[in-house]
Amino acid sequence: MAVCERHEELYEELDSYIDQVKDKPGILIGVLHKAQEIFGWLPQEVQEHVAEKLNLPVSEVYGVVTFYNHFSTKPKGKNEIKVCLGTACYVKGADRVMDRMLEELGVQLEEVTPDGLFSVHAVRCLGACSMAPVVLVGEKDFYGKVTPDMVTKIISAYKRGGSHE
Amino acid sequence: MALTTNSILICAGGGCISAGEESVKQAFERKLKEYGLDSVVSVVETGCMGACSLGPLAVVYPDGVYYQKLTPKAAEKIVEEHILKGRIVPQYLFEGSKDKLTVEEKAAPSEIPFFARQVKIALRNVGVVDPLNIEEYIARDGYFALNKALTKMTPEDVIKEIKDSGLRGRGGAGFPTAIKWDIARKQKSDVKYMICNADEGDPGAFMDRSVLEGDPHSIVEAMTIAGYAIGAQKGFVYVRAEYPLAIERLGKAIETAHEYGFLGENIMGSNFSFDIEIRIGAGAFVCGEETALMQSVEGKRGQPKVKPPFPAEKGLWGKPSVINNVETLAMVAPIILRGASWFRQYGTEKSPGTKVFALAGKIKNTGLVEVPMGITLRELLYEIGGGHPQGKQIKAVQTGGPSGGVIPAEYFDTPVDYESLAKLGAIMGSGGMIVLDEDDCMVDVAKFFLGFTVEESCGKCTPCREGTKVMHDLLEKITSGEGAMEDIDKLEQLAQIVRDSSLCGLGQTAPNPVLSTLKYYRHEYEAHVKDSMCLSKKCKAFISYVIAPDKCTGCTACARVCPSSAIYGEVRKVHEIDQDACIRCGSCIEVCRFGAISKVTPAVENVVSK
Numbered sequence: 001m002a003v004c005e006r007h008e009e010l011y012e013e014l015d016s017y018i019d020q021v022k023d024k025p026g027i028l029i030g031v032l033h034k035a036q037e038i039f040g041w042l043p044q045e046v047q048e049h050v051a052e053k054l055n056l057p058v059s060e061v062y063g064v065v066t067f068y069n070h071f072s073t074k075p076k077g078k079n080e081i082k083v084c085l086g087t088a089c090y091v092k093g094a095d096r097v098m099d100r101m102l103e104e105l106g107v108q109l110e111e112v113t114p115d116g117l118f119s120v121h122a123v124r125c126l127g128a129c130s131m132a133p134v135v136l137v138g139e140k141d142f143y144g145k146v147t148p149d150m151v152t153k154i155i156s157a158y159k160r161g162g163s164h165e
Numbered sequence: 166m167a168l169t170t171n172s173i174l175i176c177a178g179g180g181c182i183s184a185g186e187e188s189v190k191q192a193f194e195r196k197l198k199e200y201g202l203d204s205v206v207s208v209v210e211t212g213c214m215g216a217c218s219l220g221p222l223a224v225v226y227p228d229g230v231y232y233q234k235l236t237p238k239a240a241e242k243i244v245e246e247h248i249l250k251g252r253i254v255p256q257y258l259f260e261g262s263k264d265k266l267t268v269e270e271k272a273a274p275s276e277i278p279f280f281a282r283q284v285k286i287a288l289r290n291v292g293v294v295d296p297l298n299i300e301e302y303i304a305r306d307g308y309f310a311l312n313k314a315l316t317k318m319t320p321e322d323v324i325k326e327i328k329d330s331g332l333r334g335r336g337g338a339g340f341p342t343a344i345k346w347d348i349a350r351k352q353k354s355d356v357k358y359m360i361c362n363a364d365e366g367d368p369g370a371f372m373d374r375s376v377l378e379g380d381p382h383s384i385v386e387a388m389t390i391a392g393y394a395i396g397a398q399k400g401f402v403y404v405r406a407e408y409p410l411a412i413e414r415l416g417k418a419i420e421t422a423h424e425y426g427f428l429g430e431n432i433m434g435s436n437f438s439f440d441i442e443i444r445i446g447a448g449a450f451v452c453g454e455e456t457a458l459m460q461s462v463e464g465k466r467g468q469p470k471v472k473p474p475f476p477a478e479k480g481l482w483g484k485p486s487v488i489n490n491v492e493t494l495a496m497v498a499p500i501i502l503r504g505a506s507w508f509r510q511y512g513t514e515k516s517p518g519t520k521v522f523a524l525a526g527k528i529k530n531t532g533l534v535e536v537p538m539g540i541t542l543r544e545l546l547y548e549i550g551g552g553h554p555q556g557k558q559i560k561a562v563q564t565g566g567p568s569g570g571v572i573p574a575e576y577f578d579t580p581v582d583y584e585s586l587a588k589l590g591a592i593m594g595s596g597g598m599i600v601l602d603e604d605d606c607m608v609d610v611a612k613f614f615l616g617f618t619v620e621e622s623c624g625k626c627t628p629c630r631e632g633t634k635v636m637h638d639l640l641e642k643i644t645s646g647e648g649a650m651e652d653i654d655k656l657e658q659l660a661q662i663v664r665d666s667s668l669c670g671l672g673q674t675a676p677n678p679v680l681s682t683l684k685y686y687r688h689e690y691e692a693h694v695k696d697s698m699c700l701s702k703k704c705k706a707f708i709s710y711v712i713a714p715d716k717c718t719g720c721t722a723c724a725r726v727c728p729s730s731a732i733y734g735e736v737r738k739v740h741e742i743d744q745d746a747c748i749r750c751g752s753c754i755e756v757c758r759f760g761a762i763s764k765v766t767p768a769v770e771n772v773v774s775k
Contacts, residue, residue: 024442025464025482026444026462026464029446030444030445033445033447060465064466067449068446068447068448068449069447071448085368086368087368087369087526087599088368091526091599091601091605091610093751096750100750123407124368124450125368125369126179126407127180127374128180128183129180130180130184130218130220130525130532131184131220132525132526139409142182142183143183148751148752149755
């Protein structure tokens with residue numbers, strides 16, 4: 001498996017957060033949020049580290065990580081492309097946008113492109129139903145009323161800004 | 166606060182943000198600065214104003230003029246014309262309806278049908294105040310209800326007022342709020358919890374988000390009142406991780422409420438102390454179910470528990486706990502302040518008050534609306550919603566998301582209240598309404614929702630975990646052309662079993678999309694199986710794309726866009742589609758400017774020879 005390099009300073013950042021909150025009951029999910037924010041995903045090592053710091057069995061941490069959609073046990077692309085498959089987007093053709101997106105990048109859902117630039121994720125509702133179908137790249141770049149034909153253009157904008165050129 | 170001559174309120178709801186609100190805001194600020202007006206004109210980002218299809222929206226005060234579909238250029242023009250010269254800019258005025266209104270009428274929301282029919286209680290401040298400014302909240306009677314409760318009412322009085330108002334849970338099931346409060350009040354326990362359910366998981370519903378983002382203090386105030394009523398010292402708000410802005414604003418509101426003495430020790434000089442903590446969800450639909458939610462607050466896998474014991478008896482960490490949804494809580498302060506009978510003037514006998522709906526799908530005015538209960542679907546969809554965007558026939562409306570059902574157009578005169586919708590096999594749910602037209606296949610819609618519940622089933626009980634999966638497989642079979650008539654019966658039977666034997670609300674309601682589409686649109690299921698036809702031309706197994714020779718000009722646009730190179734033909738000659746190579750993506754229809762390409766069902770034989 002792709003082992004995350006052990007970045008000391010990232011673990012330090014996580015530890016200082018854990019020290020602040022560890023006395024609050026039931027804080028595991030909060031800690032995992034922080035860990036994912038720091039590391040980008042939750043590799044096995046990080047899960048083991050969290051378990052040790054919170055004095056919980058690793059199995060419990062793993063159980064929580066795999067229960068919730070938000071936590072990822074796989075790395076993501078530099079640009080996370082979220083295609084909304086909420087009901088409003090679906091009835092307006094988001095399934096076709098998704099098909100085209102995967103085809104264009106030549107990946108499966110949640111698989112990272114070989115250049116590390118993209119991964120495509122299905123999300124359940126971005127709350128922008130009036131703009132359906134909606135695609136969100138990263139945390140901020142919204143694309144509304146997306147048709148399959150717009151997919152190439154959306155992707156190319158991030159290829160230019162990518163680090164692999 | 167600095168004295169200002171004008172305020173420009175910009176909607177920063179999800180719809181407007183995705184339509185480019187940020188760049189419009191920057192344009193306003195840039196232009197104001199250019200004219201040295203940035204100190205006397207304030208630009209404020211508010212919560213969702215509701216009319217999402219017309220975003221980005223802004224209102225210019227003190228005149229209260231609504232502008233729509235703004236661009237950075239439009240913003241600059243509004244500064245130069247409206248702010249500088251006092252002249253309304255007509256081309257960006259709100260177009261709530263097709264009716265011709267005069268400039269003066271168009272500008273005022275009371276004259277626009279989209280707003281005129283609404284009664285805003287839960288959304289009273291959303292889109293009106295700066296969500297981060299506690300003084301604006303106070304100026305609109307904020308924290309007055311808390312003061313009234315703490316100084317003039319006993320906890321029992323508070324519960325009685327809520328009971329008399331008939332307030333019912335706005336999150337889905339419609340359980341009377343006062344009963345929960347009363348049971349929790351009566352439990353003997355030194356520790357009790359007040360929990361706000363802000364895990365708004367229904368795709369297509371975003372009213373809770375808009376309250377949290379647009380008026381977070383209303384939730385802080387209501388939770389504190391509820392905490393006082395039941396005798397809790399601690400509150401939790403469980404918000405989904407997908408709402409970072411809501412989390413940020415609510416956090417800020419809690420902090421400011423502390424500074425003002427509305428949270429913390431001895432609130433407003435009383436003996437009552439209360440504090441609120443935010444817990445962030447991690448993307449699990451089942452956590453909207455109250456026992457699952459409490460597991461998640463405890464930091465565990467969000468799996469539901471058997472009820473009874475009910476949370477009001479034994480909830481979070483085994484202590485009596487009340488869970489109310491955001492919209493329910495947003496109703497609390499006005500009821501306490503203005504009284505149960507004021508609240509009851511709206512709505513129906515059994516469903517008093519108002520309800521917020523999120524209109525989406527095939528409807529002109531998509532967005533958030535708050536209307537009195539008992540309004541008919543027709544009024545909601547046509548008068549407020551403006552009907553179909555292209556004037557097509559609306560086929561049905563889907564309410565309640567993955568737990569709800571479809572209501573066909575024949576029933577649009579039904580009043581919207583908990584009982585009437587349940588009688589039709591749908592539910593009120595959280596208030597998401599997805600409008601469907603003739604292009605939407607009901608079997609496909611049912612499959613879409615089942616796909617959702619299969620993924621979101623927590624796996625604890627067998628009927629839900631296995632049953633929804635088998636139901637989904639059957640729907641897959643039917644929509645891919647492999648179905649038999651007995652599959653339809655099997656599906657119906659299984660749906661009833663899953664409904665009757667699942668542990669929690671998720672499994673019990675998961676079959677609703679199947680049962681209600683079978684009830685009203687069985688002929689569509691049968692057409693898939695018997696005639697290999699999808700009447701809505703949606704299911705790929707039953708359709709073909711064909712080119713009409715008399716309309717095709719041979720412009721080659723379709724052949725160039727086709728991702729699977731399935732279209733053949735020379736320039737200026739009629740083109741043909743190779744049905745074996747066609748993946749039915751529909752791109753060709755979109756680029757054809759001559760209307761030459763159409764979908765047909767059942768699928769046709771391939772005639773192209775390579």
